[in-house]
Amino acid sequence: MRLRFFALAGMLLLSSARGADQSIQLPSPAAPVKNAAELKERIAGANANAKLDQQAKPATPAKPTDRYSKAALESEEDDIQALAERISTRLANLRKERESRPPAPRKKPAPAVAKAAAHDELIAHTWTYEGAGGPSQWGSMNPAWATCANGTRQSPIDIRDGFRVNLDPVQFDYKPTRFSVLDNGHTVQVNLGLGNTITLTGRTYELTQFHFHLPSEERINGKGYPMVLHLVHKDAAGRLAVVALLVEEGEPNEVVQHVWNNLPLEKNDAQIATMPLEPAKLLPERRDYYTYMGSLTTPPCTEGVLWIVMKEPIRLSSQQIAIFARLYPMNARPIQALAGRRIKESN
Structure with a gap:
């Protein structure tokens, strides 16, 4: 009578453990439990197997954020607008800095070069057919x-x-x-x-x-x-x-x-x-x-x-x-x- 009780209790406990995870497979038919120590041992083994199966199952991936949702697009648009405003402000500051600078002085040609160029330009326009720039000169x-x-x-x-x-x-x-x-x-x-x-x-x-x-x-x-x-x-x-x-x-x-x-x-x-x-x-x-x-x-x-x-x-x-x-x-x-x-x- 006591043996039947332990067998029935063991089957109920194992059935409860299987309800926690459908992947646990119970022996069918279940071997009769001889004593309380053996029942505890079977329950501990069933729990250990359930835990291993739980760890082995792949984690359910988190649902990715929809980057094309209305909220996401509005947020991205705000970021772009803010960046454009910063660029515009920077350009305006650069223009002000450039306009405030004095113009760089032009490099004067060497005196000899400038004199020769001026002379060539002068004579190119002053030779004539009469007077000081005429043929005799x-x-x-x-x-x-x-x-x-x-x-x-x-x-x-x-x-x-x-x-x-x-x-x-x-x-x-x-x-x-x-x-x-x-x-x-x-x-x-x-x-x-x-x-x-x-x-x-x-x-x-x-x-x-x-x-x-x-x-x-x-x-x-x-x-x-x-x-x-x-x-x-x-x-x-x-x-x-x-x-x-x-x-x-x-x-x-x-x-x-x-x-x-x-x-x-x-x-x-x-x-x-x-x-x-x-x-x-x-x-x-x-x-x-x-x-x-x-x-x-x-x-x-x-x-x-x-x-x-x-x-x-x-x-x-x-x-x-x-x-x-x-x-x-x-x-x-x-x-x-x-x-x-x-x-x-x-x-």
């Missing part, structure tokens, strides 16, 4: 212009007593081209696009610009002309060839009128034309010419320039000549010494 105004005073192949010249020979014709290859007009303070200069060339004695020169002088710088057997156009060419090696077109009064010139129509309103401010110019229409019908070696007729008076002076003049109307005369009443360098140079002319 060019050679002493700048060491780089010494050739203007001591050169032996200077231009222009009075062309006379040339050798009459069968000269190769100048091959003109001029095309309609874009252009701009510049009043550079000494003349009106027309700058041309690429693609216009002359070829002579096996060399090809590119037409870069042409400009005007009044009266003509060249003379033919002592005779001067109202104006002259100088068409400046350069070859691949940098050698220059200038074609001179003497001007006499006559009918209007279409190309020159196109240039006058595009005169700039200010000096040193190039006017870009919208319609192309046809330099071929400047040339006279006859292509006979004089040729000699000379120089540029303005500072720095560089020598080694091939001159080609067309014998037949071109014509401009009196009104067209008068327009240039209003800008430059005189911009011609005086005649230079021939100094034994040879002049050749077409038969």
Whole structure:
């Protein structure tokens, strides 16, 4: 009777322990309990197993905070707004500090450099055709212009007593081209696009610009002309060839009128034309010419320039000549010494 009681009590206690955790498995059928000590031992073992099973079960993870909830978004927005306000305040303080600082003093150039720069700028604007900055002073105004005073192949010249020979014709290859007009303070200069060339004695020169002088710088057997156009060419090696077109009064010139129509309103401010110019229409019908070696007729008076002076003049109307005369009443360098140079002319 006592044994049955202990067996029944053991089963009730084990059932209670299993109710604490469904993972506990009781022996089925339960072995009969012999005495109270054995019952206590079984109960202690069941509790120990229940505790081990509880520890072995994974912990239920905490439910993460929803970062996209309304409260979370509002909190993050407040943080960003506060940061933006701090940045704005810092920038404002930096601006005030910068504005309150005195400007840094400009570093003055060395006296010698400043003096040289001022001198170069002065002479660039003061050489003229008359007076203190006139042609007789060019050679002493700048060491780089010494050739203007001591050169032996200077231009222009009075062309006379040339050798009459069968000269190769100048091959003109001029095309309609874009252009701009510049009043550079000494003349009106027309700058041309690429693609216009002359070829002579096996060399090809590119037409870069042409400009005007009044009266003509060249003379033919002592005779001067109202104006002259100088068409400046350069070859691949940098050698220059200038074609001179003497001007006499006559009918209007279409190309020159196109240039006058595009005169700039200010000096040193190039006017870009919208319609192309046809330099071929400047040339006279006859292509006979004089040729000699000379120089540029303005500072720095560089020598080694091939001159080609067309014998037949071109014509401009009196009104067209008068327009240039209003800008430059005189911009011609005086005649230079021939100094034994040879002049050749077409038969």
